[in-house]
Amino acid sequence: MKQLPTNEILVGDCIELMNQLPENSVDVVFADPPYNLQLRGDLHRPNNSKVDAVDDAWDQFDDFAAYDQFTKAWMSAARRILKPNGTIWVIGSYHNIFRVGNELQNQGFWLLNDVVWVKTNPMPNFKGKRFTNAHETLIWASKTEKSKYTFNYEAMKASNDDLQMRSDWVLPICTGHERLKGEDGQKVHPTQKPESLLFRVLLSSTNPGDVVLDPFSGTGTTAAVAKRLGRKFIGLERDETYAAASRERLRQITDLADKEALQVMQSKRKEPRVPFGRLIEEGLLHPGDKLVSPCKKYVAKVRADGTIMTPKHTGSIHQVGAAIQNAPSCNGWTYWNLQSDGKRKVPIDLLRQKIRSDMQPRMQ
Amino acid sequence: MKQLPTNEILVGDCIELMNQLPENSVDVVFADPPYNLQLRGDLHRPNNSKVDAVDDAWDQFDDFAAYDQFTKAWMSAARRILKPNGTIWVIGSYHNIFRVGNELQNQGFWLLNDVVWVKTNPMPNFKGKRFTNAHETLIWASKTEKSKYTFNYEAMKASNDDLQMRSDWVLPICTGHERLKGEDGQKVHPTQKPESLLFRVLLSSTNPGDVVLDPFSGTGTTAAVAKRLGRKFIGLERDETYAAASRERLRQITDLADKEALQVMQSKRKEPRVPFGRLIEEGLLHPGDKLVSPCKKYVAKVRADGTIMTPKHTGSIHQVGAAIQNAPSCNGWTYWNLQSDGKRKVPIDLLRQKIRSDMQPRMQ
DNA sequence: ACGTGATGTGAATCGTAAG
DNA sequence: GCTTACGATTCACATCACG
Numbered sequence: 001m002k003q004l005p006t007n008e009i010l011v012g013d014c015i016e017l018m019n020q021l022p023e024n025s026v027d028v029v030f031a032d033p034p035y036n037l038q039l040r041g042d043l044h045r046p047n048n049s050k051v052d053a054v055d056d057a058w059d060q061f062d063d064f065a066a067y068d069q070f071t072k073a074w075m076s077a078a079r080r081i082l083k084p085n086g087t088i089w090v091i092g093s094y095h096n097i098f099r100v101g102n103e104l105q106n107q108g109f110w111l112l113n114d115v116v117w118v119k120t121n122p123m124p125n126f127k128g129k130r131f132t133n134a135h136e137t138l139i140w141a142s143k144t145e146k147s148k149y150t151f152n153y154e155a156m157k158a159s160n161d162d163l164q165m166r167s168d169w170v171l172p173i174c175t176g177h178e179r180l181k182g183e184d185g186q187k188v189h190p191t192q193k194p195e196s197l198l199f200r201v202l203l204s205s206t207n208p209g210d211v212v213l214d215p216f217s218g219t220g221t222t223a224a225v226a227k228r229l230g231r232k233f234i235g236l237e238r239d240e241t242y243a244a245a246s247r248e249r250l251r252q253i254t255d256l257a258d259k260e261a262l263q264v265m266q267s268k269r270k271e272p273r274v275p276f277g278r279l280i281e282e283g284l285l286h287p288g289d290k291l292v293s294p295c296k297k298y299v300a301k302v303r304a305d306g307t308i309m310t311p312k313h314t315g316s317i318h319q320v321g322a323a324i325q326n327a328p329s330c331n332g333w334t335y336w337n338l339q340s341d342g343k344r345k346v347p348i349d350l351l352r353q354k355i356r357s358d359m360q361p362r363m364q
Numbered sequence: 365m366k367q368l369p370t371n372e373i374l375v376g377d378c379i380e381l382m383n384q385l386p387e388n389s390v391d392v393v394f395a396d397p398p399y400n401l402q403l404r405g406d407l408h409r410p411n412n413s414k415v416d417a418v419d420d421a422w423d424q425f426d427d428f429a430a431y432d433q434f435t436k437a438w439m440s441a442a443r444r445i446l447k448p449n450g451t452i453w454v455i456g457s458y459h460n461i462f463r464v465g466n467e468l469q470n471q472g473f474w475l476l477n478d479v480v481w482v483k484t485n486p487m488p489n490f491k492g493k494r495f496t497n498a499h500e501t502l503i504w505a506s507k508t509e510k511s512k513y514t515f516n517y518e519a520m521k522a523s524n525d526d527l528q529m530r531s532d533w534v535l536p537i538c539t540g541h542e543r544l545k546g547e548d549g550q551k552v553h554p555t556q557k558p559e560s561l562l563f564r565v566l567l568s569s570t571n572p573g574d575v576v577l578d579p580f581s582g583t584g585t586t587a588a589v590a591k592r593l594g595r596k597f598i599g600l601e602r603d604e605t606y607a608a609a610s611r612e613r614l615r616q617i618t619d620l621a622d623k624e625a626l627q628v629m630q631s632k633r634k635e636p637r638v639p640f641g642r643l644i645e646e647g648l649l650h651p652g653d654k655l656v657s658p659c660k661k662y663v664a665k666v667r668a669d670g671t672i673m674t675p676k677h678t679g680s681i682h683q684v685g686a687a688i689q690n691a692p693s694c695n696g697w698t699y700w701n702l703q704s705d706g707k708r709k710v711p712i713d714l715l716r717q718k719i720r721s722d723m724q725p726r727m728q
Numbered sequence: 729a730c731g732t733g734a735t736g737t738g739a740a741t742c743g744t745a746a747g
Numbered sequence: 748g749c750t751t752a753c754g755a756t757t758c759a760c761a762t763c764a765c766g
Contacts, residue, residue, distance in 0.1 A: 051738085118480075127740095130515065632754090
């Protein structure tokens with residue numbers, strides 16, 4: 001294949017398709033490979049509805065060895081077609097990202113950043129057995145240590161209130177109108193990524209006219225954002241249904257650099273939430289400290305987990321405050337005060353203020 | 365070594381020291397291994413001051429193979445001494461975390477979460493060539509897939525304003541008076557972790573009295589927090605200077621006399637089981653009483669043996685509740701309500717709570 | 729039109745003690 | 748080691764029905 005087939009979605013095995021492309025011809029590869037989730041049984045929500053899990057055939061591998069072999073194969077094929085100064089992005093979760101990152105380093109890619117996509121609205125952990133899995137990880141790497149790669153530092157900084165763009169990106173998952181639905185109203189693809197994520201990826205690491213290749217194109221989010229941003233794209237997808245959906249999606253995109261898309265990037269600056277437990281973690285309060293009510297009539301003891309305890313009640317600062325006053329609710333932050341020996345009592349809200357002011361330089 | 369040397373900082377090679385400890389004897393391992401930073405030359409700030417980089421000998425490895433060999437060695441030694449139901453935490457950056465996570469999976473550890481420590485105050489990227497490296501990654505894994513590991517779900521939720529604790533932790537880096545300084549005013553250790561980070565690690569995954577081992581103890585942050593939280597610790601450190609600094613640090617921490625403050629919110633799962641039949645034995649319910657579903661659509665009759673009966677189903681409160689709703693399962697305690705004549709309906713879970721509170725004076 | 733409450737859903741390695 | 752039965756467990760949004 002002499003001519004690079006840009007702005008197309010090609011159907012077939014991504015490794016075979018990449019092997020047909022000329023070497024050193026692509027500026028950026030964005031890859032969203034199967035995560036190898038290794039799910040065991042069904043999972044039900046507290047209301048007994050069944051979680052619609054990713055149980056597709058394409059995410060099934062016999063073991064780590066099989067997954068590693070697959071990773072090695074597609075990644076070396078991608079490496080061949082990547083320009084010497086090109087970069088690669090790979091997204092994954094803890095199920096697969098350590099296999100991926102390991103192989104990237106083994107193949108000689110030079111890691112530039114790992115970026116965490118912090119989800120504003122992740123699925124909760126229904127059984128209460130782990131931390132809510134609220135993020136995914138992207139790895140950004142250049143082809144070699146010496147690569148003169150593209151990083152649009154100023155554009156990133158400008159889109160982040162003139163603060164350097166950080167390695168933690170807080171973005172919502174793909175829902176609503178953006179989520180492709182079939183005629184049955186069901187989602188077309190189980191793992192469609194939000195355009196805002198790809199927008200930041202492509203805006204940061206490509207120039208207009210660059211060629212972006214996605215070996216696991218799915219419903220074509222990478223292609224769609226590339227088109228909006230005036231980049232050339234090559235989408236490789238094994239499933240004809242996904243490819244058809246993405247072609248239709250691309251057909252509806254006409255404008256380059258739609259201003260509306262830019263607005264997705266603007267981070268909302270709101271006051272950071274500081275849970276009561278943080279005061280203890282930060283050492284502003286200690287387990288065993290005494291909190292007193294405004295009139296000092298009630299005393300509560302602070303426990304290690306951020307709950308407080310009176311002779312009759314145990315729970316959060318809000319719950320206990322409400323219970324004591326026999327009220328439906330209570331703002332524990334303003335109700336409770338720290339009473340240190342020989343000192344004046346201090347509302348715990350002041351301690352929260354202190355943490356917030358320490359957080360102020362935080363870029364986002 | 366027969367006796368486990370708890371609440372000590374041992375000086376020496378961590379692999380040799382771990383090999384002397386009895387197998388299956390440690391509840392949690394927290395490891396902060398060298399990051400293998402692979403720095404090339406000095407880095408200067410815009411004002412030309414030199415960045416005090418981590419260039420210590422302990423962070424130098426010839427290549428990935430050497431680092432992998434090192435990782436394999438300390439991790440298998442840690443695995444041996446870890447209890448079957450124990451968990452391991454490892455913290456790292458993109459330089460090493462993919463080697464670490466890969467090896468954890470290879471050794472049969474079962475990944476429970478990856479957690480990102482999002483720094484409120486990271487060092488900026490001075491050259492403007494990458495995203496500000498604003499996070500580090502922790503991996504939390506159990507010894508095997510079948511391990512019955514400790515996760516204090518309720519405590520985490522309580523300390524996060526009654527919302528599930530997520531996998532992204534926003535915490536400041538270690539600065540100020542918490543940062544250990546030598547007589548020269550210089551920081552004692554280049555990568556001292558904040559106590560707030562270890563606080564959350566230990567509170568979430570250990571119980572009071574558990575043994576926590578840190579093979580790369582450094583200035584003893586893990587030990588210090590363990591002591592504060594009433595956990596036993598074993599710190600292993602090769603450098604006598606670091607060990608001495610951590611011993612002095614530990615000396616200044618007094619044991620918390622108030623054990624009650626270390627109690628955390630318990631899961632309902634850990635409360636004593638009360639069979640439904642007990643309500644009848646205790647006379648809180650009587651054979652023939654009527655139970656109603658939440659919307660009062662269904663009525664069931666209580667029988668003497670603790671089963672309930674509707675026109676179509678007979679069995680336990682759970683079985684009948686599930687059958688009626690055509691659900692895979694049902695918590696009969698919260699589903700069924702006692703409907704006494706002319707009175708408001710009462711969830712039978714309230715009757716259970718009455719029995720539980722009569723069983724033992726409230727411990728929390 | 730606007731507000732309110734009910735319902736649905738998202739890359740998920742999601743239980744455990746008793747017999 | 749196995750089976751059986753208990754019974755614990757959700758956050759942020761988007762959509763839609765209803766008033």
